[in-house]
Amino acid sequence: MSLTDRTKPTDVSLNTDLYELTMAQGFWESGLVDTQATFNAFFRENPFGGGYAVACGMGQIPDLVENFVFDDEDIDYLASIPAPGGGSMFKPAFLEYLRNHHLDLTIHAVPEGDVVFPREPMVRVQGPLIDCQLIETALLNLVNFQTLVATKTSRVVRAAEGHPVSDFGLRRAQGPDGGLAVARASYIAGASSTSNLLAGKIYGIPVFGTHAHSWVMAFPTELDAFRAFAKSSPKNCVLLLDTYDVHQGIKNAITVAKEMEAAGERLAAIRIDSGDLAKLTKETRKAFDDAGLPYVKISASNDLDEYTIQSLYAQGAPIDSFGVGTKLATCDPQPSLGGVYKLSAVRDSADAPWNPVIKLSEQAYKRTIPGVQHVLRFLDDDHCPVGDMILDDSYTRGDATAATSMEDILDPFSSYGLSGTPRELLTCYVEHGKRVGEPVDIEESRSRCHNALMHLDPAITRFLNPQAYPVGLEQGLAALRRDLAAEERSGSSRVRR
């Protein structure tokens, strides 16, 4: 996340909602300083009407946790906030507790780039209740948006059928920070490059660019503009053909391509950014082939998304690469993932047993899953995922892969009768506030994403009416959830184990 990359660490800890701090103060005053909690970040529906999401942002969680400290400046600011009813929002003794407080959190998450499905934890956060609460907003801010962008990009990349897709979205992104997050998540999900130089510098993402219409308009004629660009950037020359008239643009670009050939250079590509992209790219391809310039590639842009790209190929458009901006950066037509962060277990101290907790809702699908959750992903002989099982720590005594099979999934998909080899999905990113292992390599996340999507059933990845990927609760956990819901509804005390 760019905030931890670019700004002083303390800006990270104030990048949160006021109520996290108000609750932290309340927990502290209520004597809950030693209370431990387990929270899960998850979403309830796949974005874009699709059948999966690509987990993203997880690689930046360790930076977030390690940099999450309140320094003197932050404490001064917090001390200055008035309570609406009079006096100060925060008590001096609490602010002293907070000063230079470090988060003692242990965090497991779906490995960045892997696929993730509704209701299962994307991120599991454990540690002091106060610390778990303090990190909520920043953590959701990190994984919700990047997971959404990565999912959107994976769809665009799928539609592009292996042709490069460049992120052109910075100018339409949600602020500078949003633009960086878009570049990072889209690269992990398969974009080949970004136009965003800062993202290139920070994350090492390949950068790509052509020229704007203004370049052409700044010269007396289009031909002058093309010649000047070829002279100035002979090794990465992509000419934009549609400033005035694409047909004239084709002729001018061919003239310049021939001149480049004579000078021992090659026109790399042309770009078309308006009009009927199928018709115009076909005409362009024919003209360049007829002129003996088959190596000149065709790039297309203009409000593209997965559906337009799919349609362009269905129309036989000979497009070699795409620049995708607005609809990728804004995740059109779904601007938010809706990921939530819910408490699922508490205990009085670090060595006490966990007590599972549940949140009820009028809407059954919003009832939470209790417990210290693990996820087992069952893989078939070809390493393709066939279903996920959510299970509670206590049923496995710490070894999540022991004595479990797909038959143990109770609801709602048990009738599939699937089988496979279980793999524990959640991996440890942070232990007691410290990063586990080396910083996440963005290339590793990118290849994990490629691999995960390659192994996912096309019935789940298709855009139209995708099949639901089976995710269910292990029988013991399903029973626990039922019992807890009944107890909470009847008002009896919480199950203590």
Ligand SMILES: Nc1ncnc2c1ncn2[C@@H]1O[C@H](COP(=O)(O)OP(=O)(O)OP(=O)(O)O)[C@@H](O)[C@H]1O
């Ligand atoms: N052959 C095609 N099939 C489907 N959609 C297309 C096709 N050609 C272009 N589009 C898409 O149609 C939308 C509108 O294109 P339109 O031709 O109206 O743009 P334009 O008005 O020419 O461009 P601009 O407003 O940038 O000058 C864009 O999202 C574009 O990607």
Ligand SMILES: O=P(O)(O)OC[C@H]1O[C@H](OP(=O)(O)OP(=O)(O)O)[C@H](O)[C@@H]1O
């Ligand atoms: O279309 P997008 O997917 O957002 O890709 C980025 C767009 O940004 C540039 O033009 P800009 O939108 O600034 O102006 P234009 O539409 O008038 O070309 C570029 O020419 C693309 O069209």
Ligand SMILES: O=C(O)c1cccnc1
């Ligand atoms: O390099 C380009 O062609 C580009 C970059 C950003 C937005 N539109 C186009």
